[in-house]
Amino acid sequence: MLQLLFNGVAIGCIYALIAFGFVLIYNAVGAVNFAQGDLLMVGSYLGVLGVVGLGWPLLPTTFLVLAGSALVGLAFQAFAYYPLRDKPTINVVISCLGAGIFLRNGIQALVGPEPYTMAPFMPIEVVNVYGVAIPSQSLAVIVITAVILAAQSWFFSFTSLGRMLRATANDKYAARLCGIPVKKMIALTFVVSTVLAGLAGFMLVPVFLASPNMGFGLIVKAWIGVIVGGFGSLPGAVVGGIMVGVLETFSAKFISSAYKDVITMGLLMIVLFVRPQGLFKGTVSEKV
Amino acid sequence: MKVSSRLVFWSALALLVLGLPMLLTSDYHMRLANLVGINIIIVLGLNFVLGYAGLLSFAQVGFFLIGAYAGGILTVDYGLSFWLALPLAGLSAGFGAWIVGIPTLRLRGHYFAFATFAFAEIVRLIALNWTEFTHGASGIIGIPSPSLLWFEINTDTSFYYLVLAFVVLGIVVAGRIEKSSVGRALFAIREGELAAESMGIMTARMKTQAFILSAVYAGVAGALYGPLNSVISPDAFSFDVSVVVLVALLLGGSGSIVGAVVGTALVTLLPEWLRVLQDYYMVVYGAGIVLLMVFLPSGIVGAVHTMLDRYRLRDLPEPAVKQEVGR
Numbered sequence: 229m230l231q232l233l234f235n236g237v238a239i240g241c242i243y244a245l246i247a248f249g250f251v252l253i254y255n256a257v258g259a260v261n262f263a264q265g266d267l268l269m270v271g272s273y274l275g276v277l278g279v280v281g282l283g284w285p286l287l288p289t290t291f292l293v294l295a296g297s298a299l300v301g302l303a304f305q306a307f308a309y310y311p312l313r314d315k316p317t318i319n320v321v322i323s324c325l326g327a328g329i330f331l332r333n334g335i336q337a338l339v340g341p342e343p344y345t346m347a348p349f350m351p352i353e354v355v356n357v358y359g360v361a362i363p364s365q366s367l368a369v370i371v372i373t374a375v376i377l378a379a380q381s382w383f384f385s386f387t388s389l390g391r392m393l394r395a396t397a398n399d400k401y402a403a404r405l406c407g408i409p410v411k412k413m414i415a416l417t418f419v420v421s422t423v424l425a426g427l428a429g430f431m432l433v434p435v436f437l438a439s440p441n442m443g444f445g446l447i448v449k450a451w452i453g454v455i456v457g458g459f460g461s462l463p464g465a466v467v468g469g470i471m472v473g474v475l476e477t478f479s480a481k482f483i484s485s486a487y488k489d490v491i492t493m494g495l496l497m498i499v500l501f502v503r504p505q506g507l508f509k510g511t512v513s514e515k516v
Numbered sequence: 517m518k519v520s521s522r523l524v525f526w527s528a529l530a531l532l533v534l535g536l537p538m539l540l541t542s543d544y545h546m547r548l549a550n551l552v553g554i555n556i557i558i559v560l561g562l563n564f565v566l567g568y569a570g571l572l573s574f575a576q577v578g579f580f581l582i583g584a585y586a587g588g589i590l591t592v593d594y595g596l597s598f599w600l601a602l603p604l605a606g607l608s609a610g611f612g613a614w615i616v617g618i619p620t621l622r623l624r625g626h627y628f629a630f631a632t633f634a635f636a637e638i639v640r641l642i643a644l645n646w647t648e649f650t651h652g653a654s655g656i657i658g659i660p661s662p663s664l665l666w667f668e669i670n671t672d673t674s675f676y677y678l679v680l681a682f683v684v685l686g687i688v689v690a691g692r693i694e695k696s697s698v699g700r701a702l703f704a705i706r707e708g709e710l711a712a713e714s715m716g717i718m719t720a721r722m723k724t725q726a727f728i729l730s731a732v733y734a735g736v737a738g739a740l741y742g743p744l745n746s747v748i749s750p751d752a753f754s755f756d757v758s759v760v761v762l763v764a765l766l767l768g769g770s771g772s773i774v775g776a777v778v779g780t781a782l783v784t785l786l787p788e789w790l791r792v793l794q795d796y797y798m799v800v801y802g803a804g805i806v807l808l809m810v811f812l813p814s815g816i817v818g819a820v821h822t823m824l825d826r827y828r829l830r831d832l833p834e835p836a837v838k839q840e841v842g843r
Contacts, residue, residue: 260626311810318572319809321629322766325759326805333798444755448637451630459626486645493634500631501619 238366240473241373246450247465249421263328265443271426272438301422546672553679561733567771570706575632583738598662609735655749769817
């Protein structure tokens with residue numbers, strides 16, 4: 229039971245990281261980034277490249293994933309978002325979708341469709357906590373996610389760069405009037421969001437394997453987390469993502485593993501019916 | 517265009533469309549023409565939601581699936597005639613849209629896009645897993661060809677005229693709706709939902725109607741697809757289909773019936789023309805979508821309109837002050 233909970237929270241942490249990236253970009257540019265899962269996939273492959281391909285230890289590989297994801301994020305926004313910044317949101321959304329297809333199939337053309345895997349981050353498979361056997365990778369994912377979330381919370385609250393990013397997300401026009409370089413801040417938002425996705429992708433490889441189409445199933449769950457938590461709310465995205473992970477793991481165990489996705493999407497529909505603003509948001513309103 | 521030249525244009529087009537089977541010699545090309553027709557019906561449906569009301573929907577593939585499965589189950593398992601199964605397929609897809617539309621269309625923004633996306637996935641998973649009802653992963657096999665009186669529509673050429681009839685019907689209905697009060701209300705919602713609401717338009721109800729209409733189109737397309745292919749299975753209804761129909765509409769020109777038709781024909785035939793790219797086709801396709809959004813944001817029809825306007829206004833003096841638009 230406790231083991232199940234841990235696994236659920238771990239997969240939920242992955243959803244939470246993706247969901248977090250979604251919300252960052254949504255708040256900054258008002259568009260949903262449909263390529264978030266493919267950016268995660270790129271992170272997974274960077275991790276595989278480091279650990280399996282080059283035989284590097286974890287720490288240098290982490291830097292490879294960080295730097296590579298940052299570059300991909302920068303290129304992504306330069307090609308798929310920046311030229312469309314004045315166009316309707318739908319165009320941005322479709323463009324992100326296209327960029328995702330490009331990444332997915334580009335990786336497949338480069339390394340083929342076969343999945344890759346790697347050993348867990350810790351030398352032992354299973355950790356024993358008070359007599360409960362917990363897969364070590366689940367524990368690693370939870371700890372690393374907690375560290376990342378603490379770091380971002382410090383970054384957005386206490387650094388001037390973080391404040392500038394928040395100001396940009398809040399009101400681009402006012403931010404520019406205050407002398408904030410809005411264009412750079414939006415580019416940076418994409419970079420932060422891609423790096424989060426890339427790290428999530430890296431941590432995921434020992435559990436889920438890296439394959440070109442891995443991102444798709446994950447972003448669906450992350451979105452459900454975003455809506456359950458409350459669209460636009462960062463803590464909501466994290467809690468929502470973890471909730472979806474736990475619900476999914478438990479329904480796979482106790483109800484039916486074939487229908488676990490139907491059950492999580494059923495949760496989405498119920499939330500939309502009963503509390504469309506999500507758990508963490510006051511009201512749904514619109515800027516006129 | 518004068519009346520006479522317009523008449524010449526339309527009769528030439530009608531002749532070309534009716535005589536197409538004589539130009540296309542192989543069965544394979546005939547099959548492609550049929551698929552173009554079926555896709556046009558789906559995209560015409562999407563046009564109500566995305567083109568007129570400005571809502572992003574990923575649900576078309578879900579309704580397409582419902583239509584195909586309703587048609588398949590009713591004809592294969594219950595022995596119903598195609599002509600009875602087809603309207604029932606349209607209705608069941610419309611019912612699905614009603615269920616999804618009620619909670620989500622009250623809300624604004626991306627909720628609807630998400631819900632349609634989730635809906636399409638749920639429907640596919642149910643088709644895959646509810647084996648007793650949907651035949652599971654192996655799909656429904658041996659969907660019978662429709663027959664009209666004593667004539668059996670079992671070749672690609674005869675099927676072409678069946679599909680063509682429904683495409684024409686779809687275009688005529690869409691044209692009527694575009695010019696009706698419903699169409700105008702939807703345009704108003706697209707241009708400014710808040711403004712439309714304060715003008716007394718029941719936005720939620722209008723959007724739901726458009727959504728149901730789009731589902732009925734996709735459902736009918738599904739009911740046609742089953743007998744054409746004679747086999748349907750869940751993997752033919754992946755998310756990729758939703759992307760293809762979205763790209764088709766945006767390439768042609770969102771909000772325009774001509775655009776829907778032209779865009780669909782191009783997107784369905786493009787993989788054939790780009791065979792040389794082989795494994796890289798999908799890479800180019802992805803990059804092409806981005807380029808399309810950047811350089812042709814209002815589609816082919818939009819670009820042609822801009823060019824025509826420029827041509828018509830060529831003798832007018834340039835505006836004295838160029839207005840700065842955007843931020």
